[in-house]
Amino acid sequence: MTETYDLYRTMLLIRRFEERALAEFSAGRLFGTTHAYIGEEADAAAIFAVSGLDDIVWSNHRCHGHFLAYGGPPYALAAELMGKATGLVGGRGGSQHIHWRNFYSNGIQGGITPVATGMALAQKVQKTGNLVMAFIGDGTLGEGALYESLNIAALWQLPVLFIVEDNRYAQTTPVEKGVSGSMSGRFQAFGLRTWEVDSSDVLELLPAARQAVDYVRGTVQPAALILHTYRFSAHSKGDDTRDREALLAIRANHDPLLIHAARLSYLELEQAEADITPLIESAFTRAFADPFPEFDPAGL
Amino acid sequence: MAAVLERLNYALGHAMQTDQRVYLLGEDILDPYGGAFKVTRGLSSRFPDRVLTTPISEAAIIGICNGMAMRGLLPVAEVMFGDFVTLIADQLINHAAKFRWMYNDQVRVPVVVRAPMGGRRGYGPTHSQTLEKLFLGVPGLRVVAPNTLGDPAQLLEVAILQEVDPLLFVEHKLLYTRPMLASGQGDLVDFQIEKFGAHYPTHLLRFIGAPPAQISIATYGYNFELVRAAALQLAYEREIFTEILVFSQLSPFELSPLFDSLRRTNHLLTVEEGTHTLGWGAEVAAQSAEKLPGIRVRRAAALNLPIANSKTLEDAILPSQEKIVTLALELLAS
Numbered sequence: 001m002t003e004t005y006d007l008y009r010t011m012l013l014i015r016r017f018e019e020r021a022l023a024e025f026s027a028g029r030l031f032g033t034t035h036a037y038i039g040e041e042a043d044a045a046a047i048f049a050v051s052g053l054d055d056i057v058w059s060n061h062r063c064h065g066h067f068l069a070y071g072g073p074p075y076a077l078a079a080e081l082m083g084k085a086t087g088l089v090g091g092r093g094g095s096q097h098i099h100w101r102n103f104y105s106n107g108i109q110g111g112i113t114p115v116a117t118g119m120a121l122a123q124k125v126q127k128t129g130n131l132v133m134a135f136i137g138d139g140t141l142g143e144g145a146l147y148e149s150l151n152i153a154a155l156w157q158l159p160v161l162f163i164v165e166d167n168r169y170a171q172t173t174p175v176e177k178g179v180s181g182s183m184s185g186r187f188q189a190f191g192l193r194t195w196e197v198d199s200s201d202v203l204e205l206l207p208a209a210r211q212a213v214d215y216v217r218g219t220v221q222p223a224a225l226i227l228h229t230y231r232f233s234a235h236s237k238g239d240d241t242r243d244r245e246a247l248l249a250i251r252a253n254h255d256p257l258l259i260h261a262a263r264l265s266y267l268e269l270e271q272a273e274a275d276i277t278p279l280i281e282s283a284f285t286r287a288f289a290d291p292f293p294e295f296d297p298a299g300l
Numbered sequence: 301m302a303a304v305l306e307r308l309n310y311a312l313g314h315a316m317q318t319d320q321r322v323y324l325l326g327e328d329i330l331d332p333y334g335g336a337f338k339v340t341r342g343l344s345s346r347f348p349d350r351v352l353t354t355p356i357s358e359a360a361i362i363g364i365c366n367g368m369a370m371r372g373l374l375p376v377a378e379v380m381f382g383d384f385v386t387l388i389a390d391q392l393i394n395h396a397a398k399f400r401w402m403y404n405d406q407v408r409v410p411v412v413v414r415a416p417m418g419g420r421r422g423y424g425p426t427h428s429q430t431l432e433k434l435f436l437g438v439p440g441l442r443v444v445a446p447n448t449l450g451d452p453a454q455l456l457e458v459a460i461l462q463e464v465d466p467l468l469f470v471e472h473k474l475l476y477t478r479p480m481l482a483s484g485q486g487d488l489v490d491f492q493i494e495k496f497g498a499h500y501p502t503h504l505l506r507f508i509g510a511p512p513a514q515i516s517i518a519t520y521g522y523n524f525e526l527v528r529a530a531a532l533q534l535a536y537e538r539e540i541f542t543e544i545l546v547f548s549q550l551s552p553f554e555l556s557p558l559f560d561s562l563r564r565t566n567h568l569l570t571v572e573e574g575t576h577t578l579g580w581g582a583e584v585a586a587q588s589a590e591k592l593p594g595i596r597v598r599r600a601a602a603l604n605l606p607i608a609n610s611k612t613l614e615d616a617i618l619p620s621q622e623k624i625v626t627l628a629l630e631l632l633a634s
Binding site: 114126144 | 352354355357359360361362363364365366367368369370371372373375390391394395401402403404406407
């Protein structure tokens, strides 16, 4: 299959997974919270198309898209959302606290950035050639731990790529009320090479993602990749205060799947749906049938 | 005997020599300065690639250590003054201490955070505190404090080389210059000493050939120095004998040697330098009372105030030998 098709398939997998998760919440069959990645799929598709299999990923509360693009199993993720024993972390973490292979996520804004930086230090001294990618959002630009991390990553020349997905809202707070000055200037002030793209077209994101990943790996230096994107869904489930008309216009003009679908044949689009639909169906159906974890007071 | 400072310095060097995965991170820890309290002196000269001096970024230092620890290294962080642990609370509580359990036992975070705590050096409200109580009872985090009985070097080396979970290592500043005690000599000549637990031991001191003890005194760290003097004063001046329990693991709470002692004495006195309310002693007392209904309790601790700079005020705020003796007498009279 072509790279064009693979990118579409990745984005469709994320879209359909998130739609299903939201539907299950609406139907009352899922409990707790989730943060859908719908609208931002092109970021993850581009980045994981160019990163290495052994690279380390630190993600945040909105981690499903990163996880699926990383190659994580939809079934174990669905089971984790449901709090099942077969979930990624046995039902202990839920939607925003997952771990699988070299993928980690945590629900504390900014706190992952020094941890990612420390992992990059470990990669450097162990000479693995791997890099660490830390996904943050525009909201996390308000956290001090980020700037401590940028400073040390630059001083010690650590292979960590800080990826900002600016979806223009921190929960309900628009970026105009949350971020002063220049986003890229914040990273450049620490001497980080910075790439910035404002697009929902995966093919426009791909070159910048490739350059940034290759730069960090090749030079063993930190860098930043700033991606301006749109979140179509609410911050979590039903907490969207944005203007509905404006949102519809954004969906019409900035949907990464629509933009990229134009490059695929009808047959390819059909095939992608035929490939993804049973995958999602089976993931959720199997996970629903799985048992809940039993509490073991002797464990840990 | 060597002072505690020398033993800690030896342990860091020995751990680094033993295992190439050990790294030290902290502020101003390079030679010739060697750290604010000189605990890391000489180590950057011996291991220049593994002693990393940092910017003033406590949260990032601990976060970076967490990341290193999760990927195969054994980082040891120095927080220059224990007062600054407020800045690392998120990294300890929401990251280091949670990851192993939250990720269903699939990761380990063997990070050691050393923090010089305590007052009596006139450093004032933000450089004299005893803040470890904020971290007691955090699931997944072990809190350990050396004293002059066990070997601090052994305690620290176990923490660095054998511990697989995050650990806060609390060093009282006044302990640094204190000599290690030798069993049967000096201050210890009157005591028989029993040790419980291997890695982070609890020591029980009982007067040799004395009438039955009336009070069990539970303490840790530097406060054992005050408690020992108070216990000797009570014995020699009042013929009141006590048993002293010196804990090196503060959290999780492992109090069984204390419970055994309380079955003999029925009176508990806890001594700590943190503030009185909701302190270590409060939990020790609560667990003891749950186990042994009917025991009587007093807690010696700092007043619920910031620590003043002026010596007269600082002395009024912190526990002392005299206050411990007074509380012990009050406890017996109650």
